[in-house]
Amino acid sequence: MNIEPLLSAILSGESQPPTHLVAFVNGVAEGSVDLDTATQWLKAVHQHGCTREDTVLLTQTMRASGAILTWPEGPPVVDKHSTGGVGDKMSLMLAPALAACGCRVPMLAGRGLGHTGGTIDKLEAIPGFKCQLTPEEMVEAVQSVGCCIAVQNQAIAPADGVLYALRDVTDTIDSLPLITASIVSKKAAEGLEALVLDVKVGEAAFMKTLDDARALAVSMVEAATGLGIKTEAQLTDMNAPIGTHIGNALEVMESIEVMQGLGSADTRELVVLQGTALLTMTMEIGAAEAEQRMRTVLNNGAALDVFQAMCVQQGVDPSVASALVTDPQSVLGRAPHQTTILAKEAGHVASFQTMAMAQFARSHGAGRFHLDDMIDPLVGFVLHRTLGSPVTKNEPLLTFHHTRPLEAEEMSRLVQFVSVGSPSSTPPTRLVMRIQSSQTKP
Numbered sequence: 012m013n014i015e016p017l018l019s020a021i022l023s024g025e026s027q028p029p030t031h032l033v034a035f036v037n038g039v040a041e042g043s044v045d046l047d048t049a050t051q052w053l054k055a056v057h058q059h060g061c062t063r064e065d066t067v068l069l070t071q072t073m074r075a076s077g078a079i080l081t082w083p084e085g086p087p088v089v090d091k092h093s094t095g096g097v098g099d100k101m102s103l104m105l106a107p108a109l110a111a112c113g114c115r116v117p118m119l120a121g122r123g124l125g126h127t128g129g130t131i132d133k134l135e136a137i138p139g140f141k142c143q144l145t146p147e148e149m150v151e152a153v154q155s156v157g158c159c160i161a162v163q164n165q166a167i168a169p170a171d172g173v174l175y176a177l178r179d180v181t182d183t184i185d186s187l188p189l190i191t192a193s194i195v196s197k198k199a200a201e202g203l204e205a206l207v208l209d210v211k212v213g214e215a216a217f218m219k220t221l222d223d224a225r226a227l228a229v230s231m232v233e234a235a236t237g238l239g240i241k242t243e244a245q246l247t248d249m250n251a252p253i254g255t256h257i258g259n260a261l262e263v264m265e266s267i268e269v270m271q272g273l274g275s276a277d278t279r280e281l282v283v284l285q286g287t288a289l290l291t292m293t294m295e296i297g298a299a300e301a302e303q304r305m306r307t308v309l310n311n312g313a314a315l316d317v318f319q320a321m322c323v324q325q326g327v328d329p330s331v332a333s334a335l336v337t338d339p340q341s342v343l344g345r346a347p348h349q350t351t352i353l354a355k356e357a358g359h360v361a362s363f364q365t366m367a368m369a370q371f372a373r374s375h376g377a378g379r380f381h382l383d384d385m386i387d388p389l390v391g392f393v394l395h396r397t398l399g400s401p402v403t404k405n406e407p408l409l410t411f412h413h414t415r416p417l418e419a420e421e422m423s424r425l426v427q428f429v430s431v432g433s434p435s436s437t438p439p440t441r442l443v444m445r446i447q448s449s450q451t452k453p
Protein backbone atom coordinates (compact mmCIF):
# COMPACT_ATOMS: atom_id res chain seq x y z
CA MET A 12 0.00 0.00 0.00
CA ASN A 13 1.21 3.51 -0.85
CA ILE A 14 1.26 5.50 2.38
CA GLU A 15 2.88 8.63 0.86
CA PRO A 16 -0.38 10.67 1.12
CA LEU A 17 -0.58 9.74 4.82
CA LEU A 18 3.07 10.60 5.49
CA SER A 19 2.98 13.93 3.68
CA ALA A 20 -0.19 14.99 5.58
CA ILE A 21 1.43 14.02 8.91
CA LEU A 22 4.61 15.97 8.06
CA SER A 23 2.69 19.08 7.08
CA GLY A 24 0.37 18.93 10.13
CA GLU A 25 -2.76 18.36 8.02
CA SER A 26 -5.43 15.71 8.43
CA GLN A 27 -4.63 12.46 6.64
CA PRO A 28 -6.90 11.57 3.70
CA PRO A 29 -9.72 9.63 5.46
CA THR A 30 -10.12 6.85 2.90
CA HIS A 31 -6.36 6.20 2.90
CA LEU A 32 -6.22 6.17 6.70
CA VAL A 33 -9.14 3.71 6.93
CA ALA A 34 -7.58 1.47 4.24
CA PHE A 35 -4.25 1.57 6.08
CA VAL A 36 -5.73 0.55 9.47
CA ASN A 37 -7.82 -2.22 7.87
CA GLY A 38 -4.74 -3.41 5.98
CA VAL A 39 -2.81 -3.55 9.26
CA ALA A 40 -5.56 -5.63 10.89
CA GLU A 41 -5.80 -8.03 7.91
CA GLY A 42 -2.03 -8.33 7.51
CA SER A 43 -1.99 -6.89 3.97
CA VAL A 44 0.11 -3.88 5.08
CA ASP A 45 3.66 -5.06 5.71
CA LEU A 46 5.31 -4.31 9.04
CA ASP A 47 7.97 -1.99 7.54
CA THR A 48 5.25 0.20 6.06
CA ALA A 49 3.30 0.21 9.30
CA THR A 50 6.50 1.12 11.19
CA GLN A 51 7.11 4.10 8.87
CA TRP A 52 3.62 5.40 9.63
CA LEU A 53 3.99 4.79 13.40
CA LYS A 54 7.31 6.64 13.51
CA ALA A 55 5.84 9.60 11.60
CA VAL A 56 2.87 9.88 14.01
CA HIS A 57 5.16 9.35 17.00
CA GLN A 58 7.45 12.15 15.86
CA HIS A 59 4.98 14.69 14.45
CA GLY A 60 1.62 13.81 16.07
CA CYS A 61 -1.60 14.02 14.08
CA THR A 62 -4.78 16.08 14.04
CA ARG A 63 -7.73 15.57 16.36
CA GLU A 64 -9.82 14.41 13.36
CA ASP A 65 -7.18 11.80 12.54
CA THR A 66 -7.13 10.56 16.14
CA VAL A 67 -10.92 10.16 16.17
CA LEU A 68 -10.95 8.39 12.78
CA LEU A 69 -8.03 6.16 13.81
CA THR A 70 -9.87 5.22 17.02
CA GLN A 71 -13.11 4.60 15.11
CA THR A 72 -11.42 2.40 12.51
CA MET A 73 -9.46 0.44 15.09
CA ARG A 74 -12.70 -0.20 16.98
CA ALA A 75 -14.41 -1.36 13.79
CA SER A 76 -11.56 -3.78 12.97
CA GLY A 77 -13.08 -6.39 15.34
CA ALA A 78 -16.21 -7.32 17.26
CA ILE A 79 -18.33 -4.51 18.73
CA LEU A 80 -20.58 -5.61 21.57
CA THR A 81 -24.26 -4.88 21.00
CA TRP A 82 -26.79 -4.71 23.77
CA PRO A 83 -30.50 -5.40 24.05
CA GLU A 84 -32.62 -2.51 25.38
CA GLY A 85 -31.92 -2.06 29.07
CA PRO A 86 -29.82 -0.35 31.70
CA PRO A 87 -26.90 1.90 30.76
CA VAL A 88 -23.68 0.22 29.61
CA VAL A 89 -20.67 1.87 31.27
CA ASP A 90 -16.99 1.30 32.03
CA LYS A 91 -13.78 2.96 33.15
CA HIS A 92 -10.14 2.90 32.18
CA SER A 93 -7.18 3.71 34.40
CA THR A 94 -3.72 4.60 33.14
CA GLY A 95 -2.35 2.47 36.00
CA GLY A 96 -1.15 3.09 39.51
CA VAL A 97 0.26 1.40 42.60
CA GLY A 98 -2.48 -0.28 44.61
CA ASP A 99 -5.03 0.66 41.92
CA LYS A 100 -7.65 -2.01 42.50
CA MET A 101 -10.70 0.12 41.71
CA SER A 102 -12.05 -2.08 38.90
CA LEU A 103 -12.54 -5.04 41.26
CA MET A 104 -15.10 -3.02 43.24
CA LEU A 105 -16.33 -0.56 40.65
CA ALA A 106 -17.74 -3.10 38.19
CA PRO A 107 -19.86 -4.96 40.82
CA ALA A 108 -20.85 -1.74 42.60
CA LEU A 109 -22.12 -0.18 39.38
CA ALA A 110 -23.95 -3.39 38.49
CA ALA A 111 -25.55 -3.27 41.95
CA CYS A 112 -26.62 0.31 41.12
CA GLY A 113 -28.39 -0.95 37.99
CA CYS A 114 -25.74 -0.50 35.27
CA ARG A 115 -24.24 -3.04 32.87
CA VAL A 116 -20.41 -3.20 32.96
CA PRO A 117 -18.61 -5.25 30.26
CA MET A 118 -15.08 -4.49 31.44
CA LEU A 119 -12.07 -5.37 29.31
CA ALA A 120 -8.88 -5.17 31.34
CA GLY A 121 -5.17 -5.76 30.96
CA ARG A 122 -2.26 -7.36 32.75
CA GLY A 123 0.34 -5.42 34.72
CA LEU A 124 2.46 -2.98 32.76
CA GLY A 125 5.89 -2.03 34.15
CA HIS A 126 5.61 -1.21 37.85
CA THR A 127 1.78 -1.09 37.85
CA GLY A 128 -0.43 -4.06 38.60
CA GLY A 129 -3.09 -5.29 36.19
CA THR A 130 -6.70 -6.13 37.00
CA ILE A 131 -6.40 -9.47 35.21
CA ASP A 132 -3.37 -10.56 37.27
CA LYS A 133 -5.31 -9.66 40.42
CA LEU A 134 -8.37 -11.69 39.38
CA GLU A 135 -6.18 -14.65 38.44
CA ALA A 136 -5.11 -14.81 42.10
CA ILE A 137 -8.63 -16.25 42.67
CA PRO A 138 -8.59 -20.02 42.05
CA GLY A 139 -10.66 -20.87 38.96
CA PHE A 140 -11.35 -17.29 37.80
CA LYS A 141 -11.47 -17.33 33.98
CA CYS A 142 -10.62 -14.05 32.24
CA GLN A 143 -10.67 -15.33 28.63
CA LEU A 144 -14.20 -14.58 27.47
CA THR A 145 -15.44 -14.35 23.89
CA PRO A 146 -17.52 -11.27 23.01
CA GLU A 147 -20.64 -13.48 23.21
CA GLU A 148 -19.64 -14.76 26.66
CA MET A 149 -19.11 -11.17 27.82
CA VAL A 150 -22.61 -10.18 26.77
CA GLU A 151 -24.09 -13.32 28.36
CA ALA A 152 -22.24 -12.68 31.64
CA VAL A 153 -23.30 -9.03 31.82
CA GLN A 154 -26.93 -9.83 30.96
CA SER A 155 -26.90 -12.48 33.66
CA VAL A 156 -25.01 -10.87 36.61
CA GLY A 157 -24.60 -7.22 35.57
CA CYS A 158 -20.85 -7.16 34.96
CA CYS A 159 -17.83 -9.12 33.79
CA ILE A 160 -14.10 -8.49 33.73
CA ALA A 161 -12.33 -10.08 30.77
CA VAL A 162 -8.84 -9.88 29.34
CA GLN A 163 -8.31 -7.91 26.13
CA ASN A 164 -8.17 -10.30 23.22
CA GLN A 165 -7.80 -10.49 19.46
CA ALA A 166 -11.56 -10.52 18.84
CA ILE A 167 -11.71 -6.87 19.98
CA ALA A 168 -9.89 -4.15 17.99
CA PRO A 169 -7.36 -6.52 16.33
CA ALA A 170 -5.73 -3.56 14.55
CA ASP A 171 -4.62 -2.41 17.99
CA GLY A 172 -3.16 -5.85 18.70
CA VAL A 173 -0.86 -5.54 15.66
CA LEU A 174 -0.01 -1.87 16.15
CA TYR A 175 0.56 -2.19 19.92
CA ALA A 176 2.99 -5.09 19.47
CA LEU A 177 4.81 -3.13 16.76
CA ARG A 178 4.95 0.04 18.90
CA ASP A 179 6.52 -2.01 21.66
CA VAL A 180 9.50 -2.96 19.48
CA THR A 181 9.83 0.31 17.52
CA ASP A 182 10.00 2.71 20.48
CA THR A 183 6.74 4.38 19.52
CA ILE A 184 4.67 3.63 22.65
CA ASP A 185 4.66 7.13 24.15
CA SER A 186 2.59 9.00 21.59
CA LEU A 187 -0.64 10.75 22.62
CA PRO A 188 -2.67 9.87 19.50
CA LEU A 189 -1.43 6.28 19.50
CA ILE A 190 -2.13 5.74 23.23
CA THR A 191 -5.52 7.41 22.83
CA ALA A 192 -6.61 5.30 19.86
CA SER A 193 -5.32 2.11 21.50
CA ILE A 194 -7.16 2.61 24.78
CA VAL A 195 -10.36 4.23 23.51
CA SER A 196 -10.88 1.85 20.56
CA LYS A 197 -11.02 -1.15 22.93
CA LYS A 198 -13.32 0.60 25.40
CA ALA A 199 -15.56 1.84 22.57
CA ALA A 200 -15.83 -1.74 21.22
CA GLU A 201 -17.69 -2.60 24.44
CA GLY A 202 -20.66 -0.61 23.09
CA LEU A 203 -20.59 1.93 25.94
CA GLU A 204 -22.90 4.80 26.72
CA ALA A 205 -20.48 6.35 29.23
CA LEU A 206 -16.83 6.04 30.19
CA VAL A 207 -14.76 7.41 33.05
CA LEU A 208 -11.02 7.74 32.54
CA ASP A 209 -8.77 7.73 35.59
CA VAL A 210 -5.57 9.46 34.49
CA LYS A 211 -2.93 9.05 37.16
CA VAL A 212 -0.41 11.80 37.75
CA GLY A 213 2.65 11.85 39.99
CA GLU A 214 5.85 10.10 40.93
CA ALA A 215 4.45 6.57 40.59
CA ALA A 216 2.36 7.24 37.44
CA PHE A 217 3.36 7.04 33.78
CA MET A 218 2.41 10.74 33.52
CA LYS A 219 4.65 12.58 35.98
CA THR A 220 3.44 16.13 35.34
CA LEU A 221 0.02 17.74 35.38
CA ASP A 222 0.55 19.10 31.84
CA ASP A 223 1.28 15.63 30.42
CA ALA A 224 -1.63 14.03 32.27
CA ARG A 225 -4.01 16.79 31.16
CA ALA A 226 -2.91 16.45 27.52
CA LEU A 227 -3.56 12.68 27.57
CA ALA A 228 -6.91 13.17 29.32
CA VAL A 229 -8.06 15.78 26.79
CA SER A 230 -6.97 13.61 23.86
CA MET A 231 -8.86 10.55 25.21
CA VAL A 232 -11.97 12.54 26.14
CA GLU A 233 -12.06 14.06 22.63
CA ALA A 234 -11.70 10.68 20.94
CA ALA A 235 -14.30 8.93 23.12
CA THR A 236 -16.72 11.85 22.75
CA GLY A 237 -16.10 11.80 19.00
CA LEU A 238 -17.33 8.19 19.06
CA GLY A 239 -20.53 9.23 20.84
CA ILE A 240 -19.55 8.12 24.38
CA LYS A 241 -20.28 10.42 27.33
CA THR A 242 -16.89 10.75 28.94
CA GLU A 243 -15.26 12.24 32.01
CA ALA A 244 -11.55 12.12 32.78
CA GLN A 245 -10.46 12.38 36.39
CA LEU A 246 -6.85 13.30 37.00
CA THR A 247 -5.92 11.68 40.31
CA ASP A 248 -2.83 11.85 42.47
CA MET A 249 -0.41 8.92 42.24
CA ASN A 250 2.32 9.89 44.69
CA ALA A 251 1.20 7.64 47.57
CA PRO A 252 -0.05 4.04 47.15
CA ILE A 253 -3.82 3.72 46.87
CA GLY A 254 -5.48 2.27 49.96
CA THR A 255 -3.76 -0.18 52.27
CA HIS A 256 -2.83 -3.20 50.13
CA ILE A 257 -0.45 -3.51 47.15
CA GLY A 258 0.01 -6.83 45.31
CA ASN A 259 -2.31 -9.15 43.44
CA ALA A 260 -4.00 -11.34 46.07
CA LEU A 261 -3.61 -8.61 48.71
CA GLU A 262 -5.55 -6.15 46.55
CA VAL A 263 -8.35 -8.68 46.09
CA MET A 264 -8.49 -8.93 49.90
CA GLU A 265 -8.68 -5.17 50.37
CA SER A 266 -11.38 -4.91 47.69
CA ILE A 267 -13.48 -7.54 49.46
CA GLU A 268 -13.03 -5.66 52.75
CA VAL A 269 -14.31 -2.46 51.11
CA MET A 270 -17.32 -4.33 49.72
CA GLN A 271 -17.93 -5.73 53.23
CA GLY A 272 -18.45 -2.10 54.27
CA LEU A 273 -15.00 -1.98 55.90
CA GLY A 274 -11.58 -1.29 54.45
CA SER A 275 -9.66 1.74 53.41
CA ALA A 276 -11.37 5.15 53.17
CA ASP A 277 -8.91 6.18 50.44
CA THR A 278 -9.86 3.23 48.22
CA ARG A 279 -13.55 3.78 48.89
CA GLU A 280 -13.32 7.48 47.92
CA LEU A 281 -11.84 6.70 44.50
CA VAL A 282 -14.41 3.98 43.73
CA VAL A 283 -17.22 6.30 44.78
CA LEU A 284 -15.75 9.16 42.71
CA GLN A 285 -15.61 7.05 39.55
CA GLY A 286 -19.00 5.43 40.09
CA THR A 287 -20.66 8.77 40.83
CA ALA A 288 -19.42 10.19 37.52
CA LEU A 289 -20.83 7.23 35.55
CA LEU A 290 -24.19 7.25 37.36
CA THR A 291 -24.70 10.99 36.83
CA MET A 292 -23.79 10.68 33.14
CA THR A 293 -26.32 7.90 32.53
CA MET A 294 -29.15 8.24 35.05
CA GLU A 295 -31.37 11.21 35.75
CA ILE A 296 -29.81 11.86 39.13
CA GLY A 297 -27.49 14.45 40.65
CA ALA A 298 -24.04 13.85 42.13
CA ALA A 299 -25.25 13.68 45.76
CA GLU A 300 -27.80 10.94 44.98
CA ALA A 301 -25.29 9.05 42.80
CA GLU A 302 -22.67 9.18 45.55
CA GLN A 303 -25.20 7.95 48.10
CA ARG A 304 -26.14 4.99 45.87
CA MET A 305 -22.47 4.03 45.46
CA ARG A 306 -21.82 4.21 49.22
CA THR A 307 -24.98 2.20 49.94
CA VAL A 308 -24.09 -0.75 47.68
CA LEU A 309 -20.54 -0.88 49.09
CA ASN A 310 -21.88 -0.87 52.65
CA ASN A 311 -24.96 -3.11 52.45
CA GLY A 312 -23.36 -6.11 50.73
CA ALA A 313 -25.08 -5.58 47.35
CA ALA A 314 -21.77 -4.97 45.51
CA LEU A 315 -20.20 -7.98 47.24
CA ASP A 316 -23.14 -10.19 46.15
CA VAL A 317 -22.56 -9.15 42.53
CA PHE A 318 -18.81 -9.74 42.91
CA GLN A 319 -19.53 -13.26 44.18
CA ALA A 320 -21.96 -13.89 41.31
CA MET A 321 -19.38 -12.58 38.79
CA CYS A 322 -16.75 -14.99 40.21
CA VAL A 323 -19.13 -17.94 39.79
CA GLN A 324 -20.18 -16.78 36.30
CA GLN A 325 -16.48 -16.63 35.34
CA GLY A 326 -15.63 -20.14 36.50
CA VAL A 327 -15.03 -20.02 40.27
CA ASP A 328 -16.56 -22.94 42.17
CA PRO A 329 -19.61 -21.62 44.10
CA SER A 330 -18.28 -22.90 47.46
CA VAL A 331 -14.90 -21.20 46.80
CA ALA A 332 -16.65 -17.93 45.83
CA SER A 333 -18.71 -18.10 49.01
CA ALA A 334 -15.60 -18.66 51.19
CA LEU A 335 -13.76 -15.89 49.29
CA VAL A 336 -16.27 -13.18 50.17
CA THR A 337 -16.49 -14.20 53.84
CA ASP A 338 -12.85 -15.07 54.61
CA PRO A 339 -10.69 -14.06 51.60
CA GLN A 340 -7.41 -15.23 53.10
CA SER A 341 -8.74 -18.78 53.49
CA VAL A 342 -9.02 -18.93 49.69
CA LEU A 343 -6.20 -16.65 48.54
CA GLY A 344 -3.55 -17.85 51.01
CA ARG A 345 -0.68 -15.99 52.61
CA ALA A 346 2.97 -15.59 51.63
CA PRO A 347 5.41 -17.68 53.70
CA HIS A 348 7.27 -14.59 55.02
CA GLN A 349 6.06 -11.28 56.49
CA THR A 350 8.52 -8.53 57.41
CA THR A 351 7.13 -5.60 59.37
CA ILE A 352 8.72 -2.16 59.65
CA LEU A 353 8.15 -0.24 62.89
CA ALA A 354 8.19 3.53 63.40
CA LYS A 355 11.51 4.68 64.86
CA GLU A 356 9.85 7.77 66.27
CA ALA A 357 6.42 9.25 66.86
CA GLY A 358 4.95 11.67 64.30
CA HIS A 359 2.79 11.54 61.16
CA VAL A 360 3.26 9.49 57.99
CA ALA A 361 4.88 12.09 55.72
CA SER A 362 5.57 10.14 52.50
CA PHE A 363 5.97 6.78 50.81
CA GLN A 364 8.59 5.87 48.20
CA THR A 365 5.75 4.56 46.06
CA MET A 366 7.66 3.81 42.86
CA ALA A 367 10.50 2.12 44.78
CA MET A 368 7.96 0.02 46.70
CA ALA A 369 6.28 -1.08 43.47
CA GLN A 370 9.63 -2.00 41.91
CA PHE A 371 10.63 -3.85 45.08
CA ALA A 372 7.43 -5.92 45.05
CA ARG A 373 7.92 -6.51 41.31
CA SER A 374 11.44 -7.82 41.92
CA HIS A 375 9.90 -10.34 44.35
CA GLY A 376 7.41 -11.57 41.75
CA ALA A 377 4.41 -9.23 42.11
CA GLY A 378 4.95 -8.05 38.51
CA ARG A 379 6.72 -9.14 35.34
CA PHE A 380 9.95 -8.15 33.63
CA HIS A 381 9.31 -10.40 30.60
CA LEU A 382 6.03 -11.30 28.94
CA ASP A 383 6.23 -14.94 30.06
CA ASP A 384 7.28 -14.29 33.70
CA MET A 385 5.08 -15.99 36.30
CA ILE A 386 3.38 -13.74 38.86
CA ASP A 387 3.62 -14.58 42.57
CA PRO A 388 0.12 -13.50 43.67
CA LEU A 389 0.97 -13.47 47.40
CA VAL A 390 3.77 -10.89 47.23
CA GLY A 391 3.09 -7.29 48.22
CA PHE A 392 2.70 -4.70 50.95
CA VAL A 393 0.12 -4.05 53.63
CA LEU A 394 0.23 -0.47 54.95
CA HIS A 395 -0.77 -0.18 58.60
CA ARG A 396 -0.76 3.60 58.44
CA THR A 397 -1.66 5.71 55.41
CA LEU A 398 -0.45 9.16 54.37
CA GLY A 399 -0.97 11.78 57.10
CA SER A 400 -1.89 9.25 59.86
CA PRO A 401 -0.43 9.81 63.33
CA VAL A 402 2.00 7.12 64.55
CA THR A 403 3.59 6.32 67.90
CA LYS A 404 7.12 5.02 68.35
CA ASN A 405 7.49 1.28 67.54
CA GLU A 406 4.06 1.09 65.91
CA PRO A 407 3.94 -1.07 62.73
CA LEU A 408 4.09 1.08 59.56
CA LEU A 409 4.03 -1.55 56.85
CA THR A 410 4.42 -5.29 56.31
CA PHE A 411 6.06 -6.79 53.25
CA HIS A 412 4.66 -10.20 52.26
CA HIS A 413 7.23 -12.30 50.37
CA THR A 414 8.09 -15.81 49.26
CA ARG A 415 11.87 -15.61 49.04
CA PRO A 416 13.77 -14.37 52.12
CA LEU A 417 15.07 -10.80 52.13
CA GLU A 418 18.74 -10.03 51.62
CA ALA A 419 20.44 -7.62 54.06
CA GLU A 420 20.58 -4.88 51.42
CA GLU A 421 16.84 -5.30 50.75
CA MET A 422 16.12 -5.02 54.45
CA SER A 423 17.87 -1.66 54.61
CA ARG A 424 15.88 -0.41 51.60
CA LEU A 425 12.59 -1.59 53.10
CA VAL A 426 12.96 0.61 56.20
CA GLN A 427 13.28 3.69 53.99
CA PHE A 428 10.01 3.21 52.09
CA VAL A 429 7.95 5.21 54.57
CA SER A 430 9.01 8.38 56.34
CA VAL A 431 7.54 9.85 59.51
CA GLY A 432 7.57 13.61 60.12
CA SER A 433 5.43 16.51 61.19
CA PRO A 434 1.74 16.66 60.24
CA SER A 435 0.88 18.13 56.85
CA SER A 436 -1.30 21.25 56.85
CA THR A 437 -3.41 19.92 53.95
CA PRO A 438 -5.21 16.56 54.16
CA PRO A 439 -4.32 14.28 51.21
CA THR A 440 -6.90 14.20 48.40
CA ARG A 441 -6.86 12.07 45.29
CA LEU A 442 -8.86 14.15 42.78
CA VAL A 443 -6.70 16.78 41.10
CA MET A 444 -8.91 17.83 38.18
CA ARG A 445 -11.87 16.69 36.05
CA ILE A 446 -12.11 17.05 32.27
CA GLN A 447 -15.50 16.53 30.66
CA SER A 448 -16.55 16.29 27.04
CA SER A 449 -17.87 19.87 26.98
CA GLN A 450 -14.50 21.24 28.12
CA THR A 451 -12.48 19.83 25.27
CA LYS A 452 -14.19 21.69 22.44
CA PRO A 453 -12.04 24.48 20.89
Ligand code: URA
Pocket residue numbers: 175184189190191193194
Ligand atom coordinates in the same frame (compact mmCIF):
# COMPACT_ATOMS: atom_id res chain seq x y z
N1 URA B 1 -2.67 0.66 27.31
C1 URA B 1 -3.14 0.38 26.07
O1 URA B 1 -4.04 -0.43 25.92
N2 URA B 1 -2.60 1.01 25.01
C2 URA B 1 -1.60 1.92 25.12
O2 URA B 1 -1.16 2.46 24.13
C3 URA B 1 -1.12 2.22 26.42
C4 URA B 1 -1.68 1.57 27.50
